Amino acid sequence: MREKLKLAICQMQVSACKKDNLDKAGDMVNKACCRGAQMVILPEMFNAPYQTDLLAEYAESFPGPTTDFLSDLARRNSIFLVGGSIPEKDAQGRIYNCSYTFDEQGHVIGKHRKIHLFDVDIPGQLYFKESDVFTAGDTLQLIQYHGLVWAVLICYDIRFPELARMAALEGAQMLVIPAAFNHTTGPAHWELLMRTRAVDNQLFVVAASPALNPEASYQAWGHSLVVDPWGTVISAAGSGEDTIYAELDWTMVDKVRRELPLLKHRRTDVYQLNHNGV
Amino acid sequence: MREKLKLAICQMQVSACKKDNLDKAGDMVNKACCRGAQMVILPEMFNAPYQTDLLAEYAESFPGPTTDFLSDLARRNSIFLVGGSIPEKDAQGRIYNCSYTFDEQGHVIGKHRKIHLFDVDIPGQLYFKESDVFTAGDTLQLIQYHGLVWAVLICYDIRFPELARMAALEGAQMLVIPAAFNHTTGPAHWELLMRTRAVDNQLFVVAASPALNPEASYQAWGHSLVVDPWGTVISAAGSGEDTIYAELDWTMVDKVRRELPLLKHRRTDVYQLNHNGV
Numbered sequence: 001m002r003e004k005l006k007l008a009i010c011q012m013q014v015s016a017c018k019k020d021n022l023d024k025a026g027d028m029v030n031k032a033c034c035r036g037a038q039m040v041i042l043p044e045m046f047n048a049p050y051q052t053d054l055l056a057e058y059a060e061s062f063p064g065p066t067t068d069f070l071s072d073l074a075r076r077n078s079i080f081l082v083g084g085s086i087p088e089k090d091a092q093g094r095i096y097n098c099s100y101t102f103d104e105q106g107h108v109i110g111k112h113r114k115i116h117l118f119d120v121d122i123p124g125q126l127y128f129k130e131s132d133v134f135t136a137g138d139t140l141q142l143i144q145y146h147g148l149v150w151a152v153l154i155c156y157d158i159r160f161p162e163l164a165r166m167a168a169l170e171g172a173q174m175l176v177i178p179a180a181f182n183h184t185t186g187p188a189h190w191e192l193l194m195r196t197r198a199v200d201n202q203l204f205v206v207a208a209s210p211a212l213n214p215e216a217s218y219q220a221w222g223h224s225l226v227v228d229p230w231g232t233v234i235s236a237a238g239s240g241e242d243t244i245y246a247e248l249d250w251t252m253v254d255k256v257r258r259e260l261p262l263l264k265h266r267r268t269d270v271y272q273l274n275h276n277g278v
Numbered sequence: 279m280r281e282k283l284k285l286a287i288c289q290m291q292v293s294a295c296k297k298d299n300l301d302k303a304g305d306m307v308n309k310a311c312c313r314g315a316q317m318v319i320l321p322e323m324f325n326a327p328y329q330t331d332l333l334a335e336y337a338e339s340f341p342g343p344t345t346d347f348l349s350d351l352a353r354r355n356s357i358f359l360v361g362g363s364i365p366e367k368d369a370q371g372r373i374y375n376c377s378y379t380f381d382e383q384g385h386v387i388g389k390h391r392k393i394h395l396f397d398v399d400i401p402g403q404l405y406f407k408e409s410d411v412f413t414a415g416d417t418l419q420l421i422q423y424h425g426l427v428w429a430v431l432i433c434y435d436i437r438f439p440e441l442a443r444m445a446a447l448e449g450a451q452m453l454v455i456p457a458a459f460n461h462t463t464g465p466a467h468w469e470l471l472m473r474t475r476a477v478d479n480q481l482f483v484v485a486a487s488p489a490l491n492p493e494a495s496y497q498a499w500g501h502s503l504v505v506d507p508w509g510t511v512i513s514a515a516g517s518g519e520d521t522i523y524a525e526l527d528w529t530m531v532d533k534v535r536r537e538l539p540l541l542k543h544r545r546t547d548v549y550q551l552n553h554n555g556v
Contacts (some may be wrong), residue, residue: 006550115545115548116543117319117543119543120537120538121537121539122537122538136545136546138547139548140548158542159478159540160478160543160544160545161439161443161478161539162443162544162549162551163545163548163549165439165440167550185283185538186509187511188477188508189477189509192470192473192474192477192509193474193477193478195470196470196474198413199466199467199470200437200438200439200471220493230466231466231467231470232466258518259398259399259400259401260398260400261397261439262437265394265395265397265434265437265438266438266440267393267394267414267416267438269416269443269554270393270416270417270418270441270553270554271398271440271441271444271551271552271553271554272551272552272554273440273549273550273551274549274550274551274552275548275549276547276548276549276550
């Protein structure tokens with residue numbers, strides 16, 4: 001197992017043009033790799049505008065142009081690549097908010113279909129209904145590679161402490177979260193939730209948002225960040241386009257869990273969290 | 279059901295003298311009631327120094343001097359009184375970190391024995407082992423009164439998202455948390471955890487700490503606070519002795535749960551949280 005991993009989050013501004021989005025993702029990932037990143041994370045819906053009435057026309061099957069592009073990008077740079085998320089169409093025509101992860105050879109080593117769909121109605125502030133276009137996933141997958149174990153969750157998934165906890169109980173040392181909070185939920189809850197999932201589960205949390213795009217119908221909050229297992233933010237972006245870096249020291253997971261053994265102190269005689277999805 | 283409730287937290291400095299502690303609690307509660315409080319909360323271990331080698335000698339059976347005093351205090355002021363917590367001895371001589379809640383007639387309407395005991399060892403910063411003296415409780419109790427539903431958790435219990443979630447699923451609109459974080463965990467995690475439990479479960483969180491006592495062996499963090507169901511801190515103390523007030527508008531619980539229906543969006547087909555303790 002590697003003791004340290006240098007990680008980059010590309011907080012890219014997403015436009016309505018898929019080709020431009022892939023070009024930009026490619027440029028930002030290549031630059032991050034030149035600066036030594038061994039793992040790179042793209043944001044939620046990095047290849048399409050986050051608009052429920054448009055997502056269907058951007059949807060691709062697997063393999064498809066975007067996943068081929070990501071596979072190639074990972075292989076050429078010899079990195080782990082968490083391909084944010086894209087609208088993915090299955091053989092039955094259902095569309096998912098889906099994240100693919102690639103290894104250094106460009107092979108898919110992880111796939112997560114967003115389990116919790118974001119349906120919200122805050123009068124005068126925010127209306128968004130993901131379930132108008134997406135079908136929900138039902139599987140939490142742990143990615144085990146080079147001795148590291150992590151899970152990818154997407155955005156609204158992080159609001160449900162059960163899912164992060166399940167990942168930790170199944171061995172995750174890190175949660176990677178392509179996500180796009182907005183200007184209502186972002187200032188209120190973004191950093192709070194990312195930090196608490198790290199503290200409760202004593203693991204790294206890596207959250208990748210698109211940059212704010214003033215022309216988009218959905219205004220992403222940005223503020224991508226990396227939180228360590230004690231809850232300290234070790235790297236953070238603002239709202240604009242930026243790539244941020246962090247070096248993750250995996251020994252910290254064991255240290256924090258040894259000093260304050262939260263996972264051992266759970267009272268499984270009083271409650272059980274059961275997992276049916278795998 | 280009352281639409282609003284005026285609540286006070288007495289963040290009292292606790293000394294090694296039980297009589298002084300009860301006198302001070304009485305004075306602070308009486309003053310809070312003069313200012314209109316309908317519910318008053320005392321901190322964790324408000325009648326005894328929080329020192330594992332001393333707690334056994336302060337332990338009382340129920341009914342005992344401290345619970346009689348609290349019952350009388352609630353009845354005379356005609357308030358709900360959450361009596362922080364005290365070391366409580368059962369018939370077999372086991373000692374619990376226990377909280378009693380009293381109604382306006384002085385009757386016990388709630389009892390919570392701390393379920394998660396705080397055993398921590400952070401070299402050079404913090405060593406504390408509650409299990410040296412306490413037996414753990416195993417029951418989560420919901421208090422239903424005048425149409426309101428709440429649960430009392432004690433300090434380390436709040437670190438376990440399962441317990442707060444169980445309370446919410448069983449109907450809690452508020453968590454009341456007598457607690458004593460310290461100068462390691464306090465600045466790192468106190469407000470973060472209280473706010474996230476409120477946000478995740480869309481309920482009020484009311485956390486009552488002792489004031490800092492520079493002469494004590496365990497240095498409480500203070501910073502008692504009240505958080506609303508959107509995660510906003512609506513009242514907060516510093517580290518010194520103080521009484522803080524908040525008016526709780528119960529309609530906010532329904533409003534937040536309607537606008538962002540987190541509890542309905544849980545994927546119980548993917549995970550279940552099962553509760554054996556009641």
